[in-house]
Amino acid sequence: MRSREDSEARLNEALEAYRAAAHADADSHFDERALETQRARIMARLEQAGQRARVLPFPGASAGVRPGSGHSRRWISAAAAAGLLIGLVTGQLLHVMPGDNWVHRDPVRLSPGPASSRLAVVPAIVQTSFDSEDALLDAIDAAITQRGSSDLRAYDDLTFSEPWK
Amino acid sequence: MARRTAAGAGAPPQAKTGEVSTSPASILASEIKQLAASGERDQARERFGALVALLQRRALRVAFHYLRNPADADEAVQDAFVKVFLHIEQYREELPFDVWFSRILVNASLDRLKARARQQRFVAPAVDEHDERSVDYLPTTEPSSERKLLGRERWARVSREVAALPDRQRLVFTLSQVDEQTPGEIAAATGMSPATVRVHLFRALRRLRGVLGEHV
Numbered sequence: 120m121r122s123r124e125d126s127e128a129r130l131n132e133a134l135e136a137y138r139a140a141a142h143a144d145a146d147s148h149f150d151e152r153a154l155e156t157q158r159a160r161i162m163a164r165l166e167q168a169g170q171r172a173r174v175l176p177f178p179g180a181s182a183g184v185r186p187g188s189g190h191s192r193r194w195i196s197a198a199a200a201a202g203l204l205i206g207l208v209t210g211q212l213l214h215v216m217p218g219d220n221w222v223h224r225d226p227v228r229l230s231p232g233p234a235s236s237r238l239a240v241v242p243a244i245v246q247t248s249f250d251s252e253d254a255l256l257d258a259i260d261a262a263i264t265q266r267g268s269s270d271l272r273a274y275d276d277l278t279f280s281e282p283w284k
Numbered sequence: 285m286a287r288r289t290a291a292g293a294g295a296p297p298q299a300k301t302g303e304v305s306t307s308p309a310s311i312l313a314s315e316i317k318q319l320a321a322s323g324e325r326d327q328a329r330e331r332f333g334a335l336v337a338l339l340q341r342r343a344l345r346v347a348f349h350y351l352r353n354p355a356d357a358d359e360a361v362q363d364a365f366v367k368v369f370l371h372i373e374q375y376r377e378e379l380p381f382d383v384w385f386s387r388i389l390v391n392a393s394l395d396r397l398k399a400r401a402r403q404q405r406f407v408a409p410a411v412d413e414h415d416e417r418s419v420d421y422l423p424t425t426e427p428s429s430e431r432k433l434l435g436r437e438r439w440a441r442v443s444r445e446v447a448a449l450p451d452r453q454r455l456v457f458t459l460s461q462v463d464e465q466t467p468g469e470i471a472a473a474t475g476m477s478p479a480t481v482r483v484h485l486f487r488a489l490r491r492l493r494g495v496l497g498e499h500v
Contacts, residue, residue, distance in 0.1 A: 130489070130493070130496065133496040134461055134496065137442060137461065137496065138461055138462060138464075140439055141345070141349050141461075141462050142345055142462070144348075144349075144439075145344060145345040145348040145349060145357075146341075146345070148348060148354040148357075149341075149344050149348070149354070149357075149358075153358075154337075154340055154341065154344075157340065157344075157358060157361065157362060158333065158336050158337065158340065160362055161336055161362050161365045161366060162329065162332075162333060162336075164362065164366050165329055165332065165366060165369050166329070168366065168369075168370060
């Protein structure tokens, strides 16, 4: 029992020493001048808090008509809409026009070099649309009749057949 | 404030119903509240200066002990006083002003801790060579005379142990031992029950026994 009382007394003593040390440690960071400075800051903040918030006027130059606003903006919108409409109508008309099975092609490039290098040459043909295989054959027929057979040599290279032998 | 034992047993802070707390801070606070309520804001502010001077030192000790950083402690104390003045009309005279102020100070300190945690998320903390803990938690100035009394090595060890306490234990220990508040006052200031406060204080003291004195 006595030892417990002694232990508690020693703990209280140690805590007293700790408290004194903690106070001294804090006080060493905040001398009288620091306290005065802090008081002044607090009072300044309170003074500011008491004032009504000031509303800054919007700069006069930017209060005018901004570029791209109002009248001109409406014109831009109308022009964009008209452009879209014209594009759509033109697209529809092109589909309605006769001879719609088109093959857009670049001129077939023939390789002037040896056969090995010719194999690497691929005709730059862009096929947009064919309704059927017949349409494709018709297009090929037309090409044969209009151009010389040498024009089709590249096709031959691709199909592995030997029609000229 | 009178010195208290380690257990810190004491009466709860509330005055009896209908009574007005009579501590110097409470009297000043009541006066300021009346001035503010009657629209005499400038006079209220002037009187508030006296209240700041009365509580400032104590508030800085608590905030510094809890935050372990002079700049943060300074900010927390400033914030607390500004909040007190802006909300002085909410002060209830039947309660001791010191308790109400402690509550605001604790909240301001917790806000500073959160702000610091947010900052440290983006900045790598400086680490002590011998200890993995942040250097911020170690006293940085030349040893004071009191620290010399306690012994530099021992002070450093105790400080580290206190800093390493869980947040609530550290808060309760700080309010109990540095600000000498009773469990009732701490309960009112922190929102914990007095029983919880006692448990946290008991655990903190048990953990610190070893470094406070080998023979304790």
